Amino acid sequence: MQARHTGPAHSPTSSAPSGTSCPVEAIAAAYLSQTSGDLALALRCAITDALVDLLEAERRTRERSRLISRGFVRGRLDDTGDAL
Template identity: 70%
Template sequence: MSYEPAERRDGRAPGVETIATAYLAAAGGDAALALRRAIADALADLGEAERRTRQQDRLISQGYVRAGRGGRFTL
């Protein structure tokens, strides 16, 4: 399994340590609560990503159906 560095060097997003510190601070120092909140947020994000993927798959499938066998798309 590959892990992100503690602090990202590309500057695009906060690193693991920054995120962990923020969750811990928001939970008032309660590590168990911070972990549960981080997991809940991760699961919510995963669910949203899966929903968007299913939506994209449906749109792509509808495009193939509309285009028909000849491959020409008309409205």
């Protein structure tokens, strides 16, 4: 298995070929440059990085949800109707 790349080595705007203004093209060019033009490897690296970012975003969402839920439980009313 190939080593995981953490993303484009250069900023997308600095490594974009001249005439490219689309961020997608700049990112694709950066991955291709990082993988020495290996299309399959560049695609795998881009997908891996996207999945890692997605999993991290989901983890953060779960953490926020857990903290919000805990806040609601702390502020709930007890059985007598009085606040805790």
